[in-house]
Amino acid sequence: MTNNLPECPVEIALLMIGEKWKFLILRELIRSHGKALRFSELKSGINNISDKMLSKNLKIMENAGLISRRVFAQVPPKVEYSLTELGTTLTPVLRSLFEWGTMYKQYVENKNEKENENE
Template structure:
């Protein structure tokens, strides 16, 4: 079943990553594969339920890959798919803009 996407490409992008948590998950996974606990610790104030929900949505959208290892207790790792990693230039731009803005505000 194909997902109904907005006509506007900007709106489509925001639909997929417009949530604050999803951008932070992307930020962390761009550095490489992480386990659930590592993501939760890195993001900080996100609840376990919200992180699970966001990761599931990102997996459904084809941005995140979830790998479960047959161990006891089970080990689960998350990484970016090719589509997920293709968002790196957007995150780099967000970082650069935020850095520039912080410098400007701190000077004035």
């Protein structure tokens, strides 16, 4: 994958994290404040994600170096996921998106209030 990266850095970033599920997986791992999460913990924090989609995205993100996967040799098997050092560098990106989303939500609410006042 790294041999065929686009020239544009924005395009590279979107390639790595641009899908909805990847952002939400990152959100859950950032919220854990460094605590590794099991598959079921990740799934419970992300609305409407299927096991297949979560598994697929975790593998992609692991291959990209954003998350690490730790397998414990026990029965039943236990697997935990955490952010890598590289993945942790995405925290400010998600924080900025959170702040923008909060601002936009307030904008929409204010706009709706004004429209309701004018009726």
